[in-house]
Amino acid sequence: MFDTKEALLMLASFSLQVHRYERAAIYASAGLFLFPSDTRLKEILAFAHMHNDELDKAIEILAGTDEDTANLAILRAKLAILTNPDSDDAARHLRSYLQHGGH
Incomplete structure (x- = not known):
């Protein structure tokens, strides 16, 4: 099917x-x-x-x-870095990514 x-x-x-x-x-x-x-x-x-x-x-x-998945967390981190590198958002999303077992 x-x-x-x-x-x-x-x-x-x-x-x-x-x-x-x-x-x-x-x-x-x-x-x-x-x-x-x-x-x-x-x-x-x-x-x-x-x-x-x-x-x-x-x-x-x-x-x-x-x-909240590893892929969504890393995408959010990349976008935070690209759009507002001085924000704490990127670090927060990277921590979420690592909590999901990201490498």
Whole structure:
């Protein structure tokens, strides 16, 4: 049986791996339209936006979730460093990342 969510995740992930960030954003956006609570799609979409220099869009995606995963923590830390390097937000998010067992 064809699993739409897994197919979109696979296409978005592959697009990230080959540095096709715009394409990854399209697949992840479609996935979030169909499956709005999927954390993996949110992570991929935020990552794609960050690499497309669409930092505001990436921040908006992350602000829309209270979930706390290692991937979300490191994305939040990177965005904090890029947008406000003097803030304590980056250190807080990096601590969260390390608590998740990040390396």
